[in-house]
Amino acid sequence: MSFNNFPLILIRGGGDLASGVALRLHRVGFQAAILELPAPLAVRRKVSFSEAVYESVHTVEDVTARLVSADQFQVALEAGEIPVLIDPEANILRNQFLTSPKSTFVVDARLLKSAPEPLLSDVALHIGLGPGFRAGDNCHAVIETCRSHTLGRVLWSGETLPDSGQPEGDPRRVLRAPISGCVKPLKQIGDHCVEGEEIAEIQSSIPFGHDVENRKSPSDTMSKIVSPFSGVLRGLIHPRVEVAEGMKIGDIDPRDDSSICFLVSDKALSVGGGVLEAILIKLKEME
Numbered sequence: 001m002s003f004n005n006f007p008l009i010l011i012r013g014g015g016d017l018a019s020g021v022a023l024r025l026h027r028v029g030f031q032a033a034i035l036e037l038p039a040p041l042a043v044r045r046k047v048s049f050s051e052a053v054y055e056s057v058h059t060v061e062d063v064t065a066r067l068v069s070a071d072q073f074q075v076a077l078e079a080g081e082i083p084v085l086i087d088p089e090a091n092i093l094r095n096q097f098l099t100s101p102k103s104t105f106v107v108d109a110r111l112l113k114s115a116p117e118p119l120l121s122d123v124a125l126h127i128g129l130g131p132g133f134r135a136g137d138n139c140h141a142v143i144e145t146c147r148s149h150t151l152g153r154v155l156w157s158g159e160t161l162p163d164s165g166q167p168e169g170d171p172r173r174v175l176r177a178p179i180s181g182c183v184k185p186l187k188q189i190g191d192h193c194v195e196g197e198e199i200a201e202i203q204s205s206i207p208f209g210h211d212v213e214n215r216k217s218p219s220d221t222m223s224k225i226v227s228p229f230s231g232v233l234r235g236l237i238h239p240r241v242e243v244a245e246g247m248k249i250g251d252i253d254p255r256d257d258s259s260i261c262f263l264v265s266d267k268a269l270s271v272g273g274g275v276l277e278a279i280l281i282k283l284k285e286m287e
Contacts, residue, residue: 006283007105007124008077008098010035012090014050015042016235017129017145018109019060020268021275022049022082026063028276031077034065035087039242043235043251046189047264052084054238061264073098093121105282107275108139113163125282127275131163140282143274145267152270154278172228175236175250177243179204179223189236190258193227199250200225200236202243225249231256 009025011018014034025032040050049065051058056067065082068075070092076083085092090106093099105125108116114132116139128138130145136157144150146161147168167174177183181204193199204221227233235251243249253260 006030007103008033009105009107009279010090010092010099011107011109013108013110014040014052014065014084015048015109015111016044016265017111017268017271018107019047019049020264021107021109021129021272022065023061023063023264024269024272024276025279026082030279033073033077033083033085035085035090035092037088038086039238039240041237041241043237043248044189044261044265045235045238046262047268049082049084051238053086054240070095070098090120093119093123105279108133111145124286125279127278129271129275130160134159141278143271143278145271147267151267152274154274154281170229170254173231173252173254174248175199175225175228175252177202177223177245177247177249178225179221180243180245181221181223183225183237183239183241183243183249185236185239187233187236189233190261191233192231192256192258193233193252194230195227197227198224199227199233199252202249227252229254232258232261234261 009032042048052065068083126139133142142155184201231252231254234253237249
């Protein structure tokens with residue numbers, strides 16, 4: 001089965017949920033592409049196609065994504081790969097040679113949890129993931145992203161459950177930056193960690209010698225990130241990202257199974273299934 005004559009699907013964001021969507025669409029034959037930031041913020045990098053921005057090529061479960069420029073975009077699609085374009089504003093929608101209102105669908109998987117800015121061009125189908133989207137208002141359909149009996153369901157009117165502001169499961173699993181700066185990894189994704197073990201260091205972005213908050217020594221500009229309990233390091237933000245205080249930078253999984261670090265999650269696959277459902281419904285309407 002091939003859907004090559006059907007709309008191109010642009011996915012805004014290339015994190016783990018977005019990559020689950022891209023994987024499901026790619027596997028059934030749709031042509032999907034990812035639009036990302038110059039420095040993606042994904043934590044579960046091993047299962048995020050956004051990693052191609054840093055590595056040029058990145059493979060998740062035998063599907064390959066490649067960082068491309070606009071003139072390489074179609075070549076990557078024809079090679080059976082997922083193009084990754086640095087295009088946070090979705091300017092590709094203005095490129096009449098690559099997209100058109102009738103032949104392009106957009107999936108906003110950035111998980112902003114706030115109302116998105118309007119698209120630069122009308123599209124036949126605009127799907128939003130999670131809070132911030134209201135079907136019939138700022139998009140055509142919304143997919144539920146909260147773990148519940150409604151996870152992965154398609155809403156053609158209204159909005160999803162509100163953002164709780166809290167991580168799912170044990171909140172200790174989420175590692176956050178205690179200060180702003182650059183992350184120096186001391187552990188790799190997939191490594192076993194014991195409670196209290198150092199995972200990374202953050203070097204403050206404020207140079208030593210500046211009289212900020214009465215800092216007196218180089219150690220005042222460095223902070224350690226330790227494991228809150230024993231488990232596996234499921235995710236860690238790329239060291240090229242300049243992080244802000246309080247920002248999510250890592251994830252510890254108490255199941256301590258390293259294989260889960262390299263597999264798209266059940267949640268991402270469920271959300272991807274919802275996106276696939278919405279796309280097929282729209283295509284049936286367009287027949």
